[in-house]
Amino acid sequence: MLRFHKTPPVLPWLFPKVWWRRPVPDKTIFLTFDDGPIPGVTPFVLEQLAAYGAKATFFCVGENLERHPAIARQILAQGHLLANHTHQHVKAWKMAPEQYLAQADRCQAALERVGATGKKLFRPPHGQLTRSHLRILSAKYQVVMWSSLTYDFDATLRPEACLRKALTVTKPGAIVVMHDSLKAERNLRYVLPRLLRHFSALGYAFKTL
Numbered sequence: 001m002l003r004f005h006k007t008p009p010v011l012p013w014l015f016p017k018v019w020w021r022r023p024v025p026d027k028t029i030f031l032t033f034d035d036g037p038i039p040g041v042t043p044f045v046l047e048q049l050a051a052y053g054a055k056a057t058f059f060c061v062g063e064n065l066e067r068h069p070a071i072a073r074q075i076l077a078q079g080h081l082l083a084n085h086t087h088q089h090v091k092a093w094k095m096a097p098e099q100y101l102a103q104a105d106r107c108q109a110a111l112e113r114v115g116a117t118g119k120k121l122f123r124p125p126h127g128q129l130t131r132s133h134l135r136i137l138s139a140k141y142q143v144v145m146w147s148s149l150t151y152d153f154d155a156t157l158r159p160e161a162c163l164r165k166a167l168t169v170t171k172p173g174a175i176v177v178m179h180d181s182l183k184a185e186r187n188l189r190y191v192l193p194r195l196l197r198h199f200s201a202l203g204y205a206f207k208t209l
């Protein structure tokens, strides 16, 4: 399998409206967690973030929000940002733009039911997007991709390799993707505390998007 640790499947120059990284004047990193909330995994992430005074952005799946609203409220209560990752983790390339927007809107309604307000950020599952999907989404949402992919969800990748790659590609302003999912749990439990420790020691702050 080809692994693009820096570049998502759609390319920045094709989609300039999308956030790939954020301009920052200082040592700031934007940690993001996709696919939750999930019992056992999301609470672990919250504990780790709290230990370092770190804030992060959680791109939630609507169905998981409906199953685990208490965890979603805990994310908000701890000062993190909740964001949209479609209602059922659907792939853009398999769905008409209007249907895809309906998936995003359904997730947004679930986010608002647990108390999310303010910025409407959206990340497409699997990084899949087309120009027509982007056009229809951009009227309502800010689409967010990433600059650093840890590949924590890839169970064939050893946790040490996962961490090494995450440390190498993460720079000021980076948007880092991890997953609060069962599939990623083993790598996440290894990578997240070490990544927080490494960049905290270098004077970095972790903020919401």
Ligand SMILES: [Zn+2]
Pocket: 034, 035, 085, 089, 125, 126
């Ligand atoms: Zn996802």
